[in-house]
Amino acid sequence: MRNLRGGYRPPVPNVPFMTKQELRDLDPHAAVESLRAALTENGIVFPSLNVEFASPDLKLVELGRVRADVAERLAEALRRGGRE
Numbered sequence: 908m909r910n911l912r913g914g915y916r917p918p919v920p921n922v923p924f925m926t927k928q929e930l931r932d933l934d935p936h937a938a939v940e941s942l943r944a945a946l947t948e949n950g951i952v953f954p955s956l957n958v959e960f961a962s963p964d965l966k967l968v969e970l971g972r973v974r975a976d977v978a979e980r981l982a983e984a985l986r987r988g989g990r991e
Contacts, residue, residue, distance in 0.1 A: 935959075935966040942968070949984040951977060 925933070935958045943956055955971020973981075 930966065933966055935968055938966075939968055946981070949980070951980050951984060953977070 939956060939958055943953070946953060946956075953971055953973055955969060957969050957971070959965075959967035959969040961967075
């Protein structure tokens, strides 16, 4: 599949999005801790993982930057579904 600039874009799985009410009820701090715990279970650390405070209504999570080896470990964990 090609994107608008002509580069390859992998197909996006059918992932349901949250309703506006579900998003309003979501605690970004809890989401960060949940993600941090899941990453830790797979031996992955995102040093800059935090809540992004500039736009509180959007409830954004800042993933930050990671080294290439961390990105590879994350990709592998996703490929195996988080299972050893």
